[in-house]
Amino acid sequence: MIFPEALSCPVPILTHDTVQMAHGAGGKLSSEMIDKIFLPRFTNTTLEQMEDQAILDNPGGRIAFSTDTFVVDPIFFPGGDIGDLAINGTVNDVAMSGAQPKFLSVGFILEEGLSFEILHRIVLSMEQAAKLAGVQIVAGDTKVVNRGSCDKLFINTTGIGFVPDDIHISASNLKPGDKIILSGSLADHGMAVMTSREGLSFQSTVKSDTAGLNHLVSDMLATSTEIHAMRDPTRGGLATSLNEFAASSKVGIQLYNDTIPVKDDVRGACEILGIDPLYVANEGKLVAIVPAEIADKMLATMQANPLGQDAVIIGEVTDKHPGIVALRTGLGANRIVDMPVGEQLPRIC
Amino acid sequence: MKYLDEFRDPVVAKKILDEIHAVTTQPWVIMEICGGQTHSIIRNGIDQVLPKEIELVHGPGCPVCVTPLEIIDQAIEIAGRPDVIFTSFGDMLRVPGSHKDLFMVRSEGGDVRTVFSPLESLKIARENPDKEVVFFAVGFETTAPGNAMAVAQAAKEGLTNFSELVSHVLVPPAMEALLSSPLNRVQGYLAAGHVCTVMGWDEYDPIAKKFKVPIVITGFEPMDILEGILHTVKQLEAGTYKVENCYARIVEQGGNQPAQKIIRDVFEITNRKWRGIGEIPVSGYKITEKYAVHDAELKFEVTDIHTEEPEICISGVILQGLKKPHDCPAFGKECTPQTPLGATMVSSEGACAAYYLYQRIAD
Numbered sequence: 001m002i003f004p005e006a007l008s009c010p011v012p013i014l015t016h017d018t019v020q021m022a023h024g025a026g027g028k029l030s031s032e033m034i035d036k037i038f039l040p041r042f043t044n045t046t047l048e049q050m051e052d053q054a055i056l057d058n059p060g061g062r063i064a065f066s067t068d069t070f071v072v073d074p075i076f077f078p079g080g081d082i083g084d085l086a087i088n089g090t091v092n093d094v095a096m097s098g099a100q101p102k103f104l105s106v107g108f109i110l111e112e113g114l115s116f117e118i119l120h121r122i123v124l125s126m127e128q129a130a131k132l133a134g135v136q137i138v139a140g141d142t143k144v145v146n147r148g149s150c151d152k153l154f155i156n157t158t159g160i161g162f163v164p165d166d167i168h169i170s171a172s173n174l175k176p177g178d179k180i181i182l183s184g185s186l187a188d189h190g191m192a193v194m195t196s197r198e199g200l201s202f203q204s205t206v207k208s209d210t211a212g213l214n215h216l217v218s219d220m221l222a223t224s225t226e227i228h229a230m231r232d233p234t235r236g237g238l239a240t241s242l243n244e245f246a247a248s249s250k251v252g253i254q255l256y257n258d259t260i261p262v263k264d265d266v267r268g269a270c271e272i273l274g275i276d277p278l279y280v281a282n283e284g285k286l287v288a289i290v291p292a293e294i295a296d297k298m299l300a301t302m303q304a305n306p307l308g309q310d311a312v313i314i315g316e317v318t319d320k321h322p323g324i325v326a327l328r329t330g331l332g333a334n335r336i337v338d339m340p341v342g343e344q345l346p347r348i349c
Numbered sequence: 350m351k352y353l354d355e356f357r358d359p360v361v362a363k364k365i366l367d368e369i370h371a372v373t374t375q376p377w378v379i380m381e382i383c384g385g386q387t388h389s390i391i392r393n394g395i396d397q398v399l400p401k402e403i404e405l406v407h408g409p410g411c412p413v414c415v416t417p418l419e420i421i422d423q424a425i426e427i428a429g430r431p432d433v434i435f436t437s438f439g440d441m442l443r444v445p446g447s448h449k450d451l452f453m454v455r456s457e458g459g460d461v462r463t464v465f466s467p468l469e470s471l472k473i474a475r476e477n478p479d480k481e482v483v484f485f486a487v488g489f490e491t492t493a494p495g496n497a498m499a500v501a502q503a504a505k506e507g508l509t510n511f512s513e514l515v516s517h518v519l520v521p522p523a524m525e526a527l528l529s530s531p532l533n534r535v536q537g538y539l540a541a542g543h544v545c546t547v548m549g550w551d552e553y554d555p556i557a558k559k560f561k562v563p564i565v566i567t568g569f570e571p572m573d574i575l576e577g578i579l580h581t582v583k584q585l586e587a588g589t590y591k592v593e594n595c596y597a598r599i600v601e602q603g604g605n606q607p608a609q610k611i612i613r614d615v616f617e618i619t620n621r622k623w624r625g626i627g628e629i630p631v632s633g634y635k636i637t638e639k640y641a642v643h644d645a646e647l648k649f650e651v652t653d654i655h656t657e658e659p660e661i662c663i664s665g666v667i668l669q670g671l672k673k674p675h676d677c678p679a680f681g682k683e684c685t686p687q688t689p690l691g692a693t694m695v696s697s698e699g700a701c702a703a704y705y706l707y708q709r710i711a712d
Contacts, residue, residue: 268350
């Protein structure tokens, strides 16, 4: 997502243009960086206490808790950057339990020499993503490492959300007959990052789909709390999430091939590089497993939300071939969609 | 998507498939040469919907599979040197050598980079004059023109820090070697469309005549492959053995002349080892004397690295269609896609890797 504010908001004036080792030393320069770069963007009453920890209200019940670390290269890519990715990634991991994400912590590892202009852009994009998701950043940490010890910056985010009592979403809940709903087209994020890496000599229009999915999940739970399982298929793609479901629930999964949406430009990039979109990362999509009786109603709810407007039922759960994900080809054959062995590599021919 | 969807149309594909069923009266063994075709056959499940009389044997046309172990070991030796930036197409990085793969070299501190074209390696060489930049030039006639172009361009610019580790192999000598084997079962070939795009098809006429096998130039989409099979079966049933072009939207008889010219300028024909098959006479390219300064094998003096294949691996007989992967005692045990012992398990395009998946659904 591109935020117009991020382009117009001027970089605060600091003593240095770039991050120095002293910015991580806890002295005056550390305070200057926190006061000028982080606090104005992440501000809320909890963070402003500037204590060593955040004290949060607990409404009771179960807590969903998740952490993720972001090291994406390049840090800016079409459709987003490492900042909104770090917020959305953890928001989504918490939301996939059915919890409403509320609080995040953010840890930065900054490479000595990183320009504050870049850091500021990333912090603005984190602010916007957190606002859109409705989460507060209530704790933070910054470390500076020697040049070469990290690549520009790494971000860790940890998130907390509260799970309503009547919701029990789990990868081990799949039942034969359940329908599989995908919220939109596959492989946008992974191909956006891959095609923007140095060394790829073709231009592409592919944009990352990075987005917080928690409001879409809220809409879905308002329609029915009977969602059996839910994941955001990030690394390893849809194929990996579905294989994890099949293994955890000891059921088979049957996909109807021609219903899996992939945008034309994404498909073109995949075809050129010899990469299967089923294995490519998404950052703004979810796959939900729901009982057949509520599938159409759930699909309609998802399609009414902009982040689910291209949602489609892509397959169903079966008691045949337990543990295996199979895909019906256009010719009527049935092929296995296995777990990937390693990262997807462009093929020679 | 134009030029793709019309060749994946299941309705038309079904019509061709029905015709194949109608014309097939007896068992036939057909080999698809190219790994890209194998990939498409497996991906679309074409082998599952053909008449049971038609057996597809997956040929040696997968560059990842047939690059000999000793060349991988040479690549690993070069890539580990501190003054070297080693560049390669992505899927070669995971191919195991005797002790490690190129990913492991990178994790140990080697500068190993994925590129999408040898011309990108050339750019790296321009930008790093104090480093030796090596490109791992593998593949068939398809990748040869680009790899030759990079060498010619390096020579023109005086980029003596650019070299290629060449392991180029050629399709027609392998086809002939397979047909010459006393145990050969292959009765018809689907020739590799992309190779013919570069080289044309004049080389295939003598093979078709000598061995009395139909050779049908075939593309990579489901309809291309079904069309290729249909024409091969029709010839087999009629007892004819012509070279036919079923990839006419791209392939011309004379091939791509400028591409052939640059290949002739930079490469000369040599004997090559094929992983799983062994040495085949006049079956590959090496860099000519004129461009010797760009030959990494000479520059880094790795010609004395020789490695034998693990004895247990039977990929050679699998590539000839004599045995099926599950006939191998190591299949699915010591040998899996994560720990491949030989050619046909190395790449997703290899027969063993493909069967590894099918074996599991049959359980």
